[in-house]
Amino acid sequence: MAEKQELITRESQRPMAARSPFDEMERMMDQMFEGFFPRGWRGPAGFIRPETAAGEVRLPSVDVIERDDEVLVRAELPGVEKKDIDVSVTDSSLTIGAIPRGAEEEGEYYCCEIGAAPFARTVQLPVEVDGERAKASFRDGLLELRLPKTEHARRRAISIE
16 A cells, blocks of 8 residues: 655645634533534434534644654544545644544444544744755654754754853
């Protein structure tokens, strides 16, 4: 099986969409309401939750950690295979996209909570990074990206005279 030659590419344009300050609150509320209206549940008059409709996209949970020489980004992508992940980076943002391989079972679902919707997220980075030297790994549903800082973005100690 051929692996992707370049997992990370450099793009010159601005990110497609900036994250709203309300995105995290919306994600938390969605998780809270999962208990009330689980996937696959239909209420009176065949009510279907909006996220079960075609076009649903999930935001993967991420950690962004700034270190002296690099920015470390970790993203949770459960149910995804390495070959189905797309990552791109600009000087100041990172975009992650992935499509899980969900298998539909025969029969009528009594309960359906495992998501098969694609993941997509653009993250603003705290400093400029060098996408040409970036490294990525993926194991057990966790994507890890090491993005070296550009030379002028690195922290430097200033000696006091």
